[in-house]
Amino acid sequence: MSVKKSPAELKSIFEKYAAKGGDLNQLSKDELKLLIQAEFPDLLKGSSTLDGLFQELDKNGDGEISFEEFQVFVKKVSQ
Ligand SMILES: [Ca+2]
Structure with a gap:
């Protein structure tokens, strides 16, 4: 793992992807998939x-x- 992110960055990443659909405060599996593909490939x-x-x-x-x-x-x- 070469890319490290700060807790603040990870919080904003969580919020960005959780807000894509459904419950805005939770990540669905689809949202987790998008998050990982974009941020942690x-x-x-x-x-x-x-x-x-x-x-x-x-x-x-x-x-x-x-x-x-x-x-x-x-x-x-x-x-
Ligand atoms: Ca849960």
């Missing part, structure tokens, strides 16, 4: 898959990623 090149990542992040299993759930992703990409 290298993330899914290894063994990670979008489905696997989404399941990992969606702790309460409601099919959406809240900003709180997104923090796991923030830790992953800021390492």
